[in-house]
Amino acid sequence: MEVGIVEVKLWLQKLNRKLQQEKEHLTDLDQAIGDGDHGLNMARGFKEVSIKIENTDYETIGALLKDTGMTLLTKVGGASGPLYGTAFLKAATSIGDKSSVTLTDLSEALEAALEGIKARGKANLLDKTMIDVWEPVILYMKENRESIDWDEVIRLSNEKMEATKELEARKGRAAYLGKRSIGHIDPGAASSNYFFVELADVLKGVIKE
Amino acid sequence: MEVGIVEVKLWLQKLNRKLQQEKEHLTDLDQAIGDGDHGLNMARGFKEVSIKIENTDYETIGALLKDTGMTLLTKVGGASGPLYGTAFLKAATSIGDKSSVTLTDLSEALEAALEGIKARGKANLLDKTMIDVWEPVILYMKENRESIDWDEVIRLSNEKMEATKELEARKGRAAYLGKRSIGHIDPGAASSNYFFVELADVLKGVIKE
Amino acid sequence: MKKLINDPEQVVQEMLSGFVAAHPQYVRQVQNTSVIVRVDAPVQGKVGLVSGGGSGHEPSHGGFVGKGMLDGAVAGEVFTSPTPDQVFEAIKAVDSGKGVLLIIKNYTGDVMNFEMAAELAESEGIKVAKVIVNDDVAVEDSTYTTGRRGIAGTVLVHKIAGAMAEKGASLEEVEQVANKVIQNVRSMGMALTPCTVPSAGKPGFSIGENEMEIGMGIHGEPGIERTEILTANEVAEILLSKVLEDLKLEESSKVAVMVNGLGSTPLMELYIMNNKVSQMLKGQNIEIYQTFVGEFMTSIEMAGCSISVLKLDDELIELLDAEANTPAFRK
Amino acid sequence: MKKLINDPEQVVQEMLSGFVAAHPQYVRQVQNTSVIVRVDAPVQGKVGLVSGGGSGHEPSHGGFVGKGMLDGAVAGEVFTSPTPDQVFEAIKAVDSGKGVLLIIKNYTGDVMNFEMAAELAESEGIKVAKVIVNDDVAVEDSTYTTGRRGIAGTVLVHKIAGAMAEKGASLEEVEQVANKVIQNVRSMGMALTPCTVPSAGKPGFSIGENEMEIGMGIHGEPGIERTEILTANEVAEILLSKVLEDLKLEESSKVAVMVNGLGSTPLMELYIMNNKVSQMLKGQNIEIYQTFVGEFMTSIEMAGCSISVLKLDDELIELLDAEANTPAFRK
Ligand SMILES: Nc1ncnc2c1ncn2[C@@H]1O[C@H](COP(=O)(O)OP(=O)(O)O)[C@@H](O)[C@H]1O
Ligand SMILES: Nc1ncnc2c1ncn2[C@@H]1O[C@H](COP(=O)(O)OP(=O)(O)O)[C@@H](O)[C@H]1O
Ligand SMILES: [Mg+2]
Ligand SMILES: [Mg+2]
Ligand SMILES: [Mg+2]
Ligand SMILES: [Mg+2]
Structure with a gap:
């Protein structure tokens, strides 16, 4: 199976809708252990992404993801702006001028995105950040390449997001709380969960076709 | 009958106790149509008066009233400080170095005090100020000199204080409210009522003896 | 009440102490008063400017004491105009012989207390003039009532009259320009x-x-x-x-x-x-x-x-x- | 929520417009950005100083733009660090060829966005140095974590590094003295x-x-x-x-x-x-x-x-x- 520009756009639009819906939920999570803007930041950024890509015809997935990354980079700010921005830019470079991709391409692009997040944010697994969702999900995809079970991705992503609850934050704003960060889901892990759940949701459909 | 230093001191101490008790009530009245400090101002000033006169032996009523006036003048501030301060200073001058006074002396001293208040504050009857209690009470005392009915003084003082409720303020801070000042008792009229009620209360006792 | 204070009765004195501790290059407190004056008061050959009022309006009025603005500021209790003796202390501390202008906001209490202080000063031979700021158009101006209140426009009176005084102008000239600001x-x-x-x-x-x-x-x-x-x-x-x-x-x-x-x-x-x-x-x-x-x-x-x-x-x-x-x- | 605002989404832009309208003798806004710079930027022969961060900390940071302090300030959304393109605009607007010092408060978002801007600037041949302020002792300093936050001490970094730059010091010298303030x-x-x-x-x-x-x-x-x-x-x-x-x-x-x-x-x-x-x-x-x-x-x-x-x-x-x-x- 191949994933085309239509599917990637669909994913980004669905992700945008989800983030608009969950804006307050993400903000509540960030109020508990951060500064209460993660929902606002993500909603602001993806609203711009949605407008941008809706009104542009793309010939390559690389161009589509690059626009997404640049929009996030220039509209979000905070910690999540450079991280999600970098992720999409790295994925864009990885995919380049293909107009459709295999699951292997996609998985490699997401690996590149994760590398970008880690290089930019210098956080590691179990620091209670978005990486705690990204890394296990991408490991699963890498290890299962052409036989990815998208329901398993959803399950895993959810599980890893929930698991951030028990962690003590060492990076990002929540780190100032030390032990008091325990007991709360990391907001970036929550938005990353939407990222993967919406992706899985779209690709499940593609595969069925 | 004659009124001596002991009685004047007693009056001032009783007035102080009353003002301490009614501090919050006066402040509430001032919050409604002023800036909410009349109770604080009067309580602060008379507390100082009380300490001052308690620890001083006076040979003349003039000296006692002068200390009272100077203490109020230097400790109260606001509108009520200069007004009550001036009142006591004028009364002191009127009585001079007598160590006991007749009711005529007293009534003349209070007349002088009222003149002082009016000269200083440039307010008139029905401007909704303390004058609305002072002027009618002093008129009654003047007209009845040696046969003053102290219960009538109390009744009149109370009535005139209550009557300020219906007036529109033209002087003092309440004047900024215009018509909205109607419906509230003037705080300075209320403290003046205590002034006359406590005086009457002490002098009723003297007369009975 | 959520406030960073120690004792409600002590807020003015503690504030003044903290203020003088923060700005010793500008101001000093006249001992045993709630009066703040320029560190170099009285400034020779200059009309002195004194303002003040209840506390609670900070930085008014102490914050404006210094070169080109006020010579002295008198702090009353919170929202309560200061007493005549305190204002008189300020007048004495800033008078260099050229006279003192009192800048008063139009509240009955302020006007009466400052007026009594002016009478005290005059009886000791100090030339005193006063201006009354009434910039607040929320209140109707009427000669039958107290008239308009003085609010933030007062700071511009301090600034401009202060500059005039700094130039060496006479008491009358400083008073005149202060009134010009008030009118405008x-x-x-x-x-x-x-x-x-x-x-x-x-x-x-x-x-x-x-x-x-x-x-x-x-x-x-x-x-x-x-x-x-x-x-x-x-x-x-x-x-x-x-x-x-x-x-x-x-x-x-x-x-x-x-x-x-x-x-x-x-x-x-x-x-x-x-x-x-x-x-x-x-x-x-x-x-x-x-x-x-x-x-x-x-x-x-x-x-x-x-x-x-x-x-x-x-x-x-x-x-x-x-x-x-x-x-x-x-x- | 009781605020004197028009539209929550517009507060930063309206604030910046009102700020520039109030202080045209000091500052201007770089068109189509949320960047405030000295009215005379870039100042020839002087290292440029850029600070910034989320809005909501006023007068930080735009209030400190002017002679002897900052050359540019970047305003993010409220409590959200500004984006790299905006910081880059500020760098370009203040660089006179002598290089630009970025004064960053130690928040992950600020650090990353300013770093990306620095990379953009360097790729265009602008010399950039950065210092990271972390004065808040409420947070433990540890190399395993984000470390201490930057708070009000930042203003003293602006003041002192700004004075150094105004003297004509090199980028390295300005960076050095900024770090000295941060250490102290x-x-x-x-x-x-x-x-x-x-x-x-x-x-x-x-x-x-x-x-x-x-x-x-x-x-x-x-x-x-x-x-x-x-x-x-x-x-x-x-x-x-x-x-x-x-x-x-x-x-x-x-x-x-x-x-x-x-x-x-x-x-x-x-x-x-x-x-x-x-x-x-x-x-x-x-x-x-x-x-x-x-x-x-x-x-x-x-x-x-x-x-x-x-x-x-x-x-x-x-x-x-x-x-x-x-x-x-x-x-
Ligand atoms: N160094 C980092 N590496 C990876 N993710 C990070 C890092 N720092 C913060 N994050 C993620 O960013 C999220 C917070 O984003 P957001 O609230 O938008 O930014 P800010 O913290 O600047 O307000 C955190 O929940 C966390 O998942
Ligand atoms: N011009 C005046 N003449 C007589 N009494 C006045 C005048 N102005 C105000 N008062 C009296 O002073 C009272 C207010 O006193 P207070 O609250 O202590 O002072 P301030 O108004 O300065 O806060 C008023 O209720 C009124 O009775
Ligand atoms: Mg946040
Ligand atoms: Mg009052
Ligand atoms: Mg008052
Ligand atoms: Mg933030």
Whole structure:
């Protein structure tokens, strides 16, 4: 199976809708252990992404993801702006001028995105950040390449997001709380969960076709 | 009958106790149509008066009233400080170095005090100020000199204080409210009522003896 | 009551001590008084300027003591005008023989206490003049009543009269220019929340969650109207229109503008207000010569603001531009 | 939410417009950006200084743009660090060829966005250096974590690095002195009430009627401890002790002190705090060279304050004393 520009756009639009819906939920999570803007930041950024890509015809997935990354980079700010921005830019470079991709391409692009997040944010697994969702999900995809079970991705992503609850934050704003960060889901892990759940949701459909 | 230093001191101490008790009530009245400090101002000033006169032996009523006036003048501030301060200073001058006074002396001293208040504050009857209690009470005392009915003084003082409720303020801070000042008792009229009620209360006792 | 204080009865003295400790290069406290004077007072050959009033309006008035503005400031209890003896101490401490101008805000208490101090000073042979600031157009001006209140426009009187005095002008000249500012400055304020006098321990009035008070006085005296919450643009329009209506400016007049915060309104919001104010003035072809945005005349921790407009002429511009060096105002 | 605003989404742009309208003699806005620069930027022969961060900390950072302090300030959304393209615009607008120093507060978002901007600038041949301010001793300093936050001490970095740049120093020299300030300044804050980000519409956290938060961050990040309401003296003692513990001053050290209000704490209370702070320092034989009391780094309308202490040497004293002329800071 191949994933085309239509599917990637669909994913980004669905992700945008989800983030608009969950804006307050993400903000509540960030109020508990951060500064209460993660929902606002993500909603602001993806609203711009949605407008941008809706009104542009793309010939390559690389161009589509690059626009997404640049929009996030220039509209979000905070910690999540450079991280999600970098992720999409790295994925864009990885995919380049293909107009459709295999699951292997996609998985490699997401690996590149994760590398970008880690290089930019210098956080590691179990620091209670978005990486705690990204890394296990991408490991699963890498290890299962052409036989990815998208329901398993959803399950895993959810599980890893929930698991951030028990962690003590060492990076990002929540780190100032030390032990008091325990007991709360990391907001970036929550938005990353939407990222993967919406992706899985779209690709499940593609595969069925 | 004659009124001596002991009685004047007693009056001032009783007035102080009353003002301490009614501090919050006066402040509430001032919050409604002023800036909410009349109770604080009067309580602060008379507390100082009380300490001052308690620890001083006076040979003349003039000296006692002068200390009272100077203490109020230097400790109260606001509108009520200069007004009550001036009142006591004028009364002191009127009585001079007598160590006991007749009711005529007293009534003349209070007349002088009222003149002082009016000269200083440039307010008139029905401007909704303390004058609305002072002027009618002093008129009654003047007209009845040696046969003053102290219960009538109390009744009149109370009535005139209550009557300020219906007036529109033209002087003092309440004047900024215009018509909205109607419906509230003037705080300075209320403290003046205590002034006359406590005086009457002490002098009723003297007369009975 | 959530306040960073120790004892409600001691707030004024502790504030003054902390103030003098912070700014010893500018000010000193006259011993055993609540009077702040220039560190070099009395300044020889210069008319002395004394202002003051109840505390709770910080940085007014002590914050404006220094070169080019006030020589002395008298601090009363919170929201209560200072007593005549304190004002008299200030007069004595700043008089260099050239006389002293008292800058009084038009409140019965302030006027009476300052007047009594002036009488005391005159009886000791000190020349004293006084001016009464009444810039608040929220209150009707009438000779039958107390008249208009003095609010944030007072700071511009300090600035300009202070500059005049610094030039070596006579008491009459300083008084004259102070009166000129008073005749040409108008202000109006509004509040979103009340404030709490420390020794009262509870808010001075209440405003509903969805209400604001237009025309609020700086001691929480009620204003003209209680309205629902309006936008910054609507508020700016109401306040500025009323100010301009009273000021009757000709086209291409030059003005100074002050957008003053009452205590807890963030600078961000004051600048949003100024955005509309400056647009409106430009729209009416009025030249904004200078704008001041910040906290100048506060009401403890009240949320809200006031807008002042001063009509300028060449003399006022020169004096407005003159050097001033005080803890809260520098030029 | 009681605020003088029009539209929560527009607060930053409207604030910037109102700010530039108020201070055209100092600043201009780079078109289509949220960047404020000196009106004469780029200043030839001078290293450019750029600071910034989320909005809501006014007068930080635009208020410190002007002679002797910053050349440019970048305003992000409220409490959200600005994006790399905006920081890059500021760098371009202030670079005169001598290079640009970025003054960054140690928040993950600020660090990453400013770093990306630096990379963009370097790829266009602009020399960029950066310093990271981390003065908040409420947070433990550890290399395994994000480390300490940057708070009000940042303003002293602006002042001193700005003075160094104004002298014509090289980028390396300016960077060096900025780092010297960072190594010698420590701060700690506390809050009595929360604050509300306009677009969130509700307070960022809650504090009980009888509670305060010690060690509060300037975005409402929780602090060290939630306590009952303490007196000003007790609060000053807690904050200053922790600051001094970390700073390890020798006897008769000279220091600069900043008592900073977070938005709705009246100046009166800040001076009451300073009263205790100055007494404590004097008691420990530490010389207070200069004290700043006021609002420098706020948290919208939070009630509370922070205390900063900067250890001085002769070089820092000279730079602290140098002229500065900006909307919010003048010397
Ligand atoms: N160094 C980092 N590496 C990876 N993710 C991070 C890092 N720092 C923060 N994050 C993520 O960013 C999220 C917060 O984003 P957001 O609230 O938008 O930014 P800010 O913290 O600047 O307000 C955190 O929940 C966390 O998942
Ligand atoms: N011009 C005046 N003449 C007489 N009494 C006055 C005048 N102005 C005010 N008062 C009285 O003073 C009272 C207010 O006193 P107070 O609250 O202590 O002072 P302030 O108004 O300065 O806060 C008023 O209720 C009124 O009775
Ligand atoms: Mg956040
Ligand atoms: Mg009163
Ligand atoms: Mg009063
Ligand atoms: Mg943020």
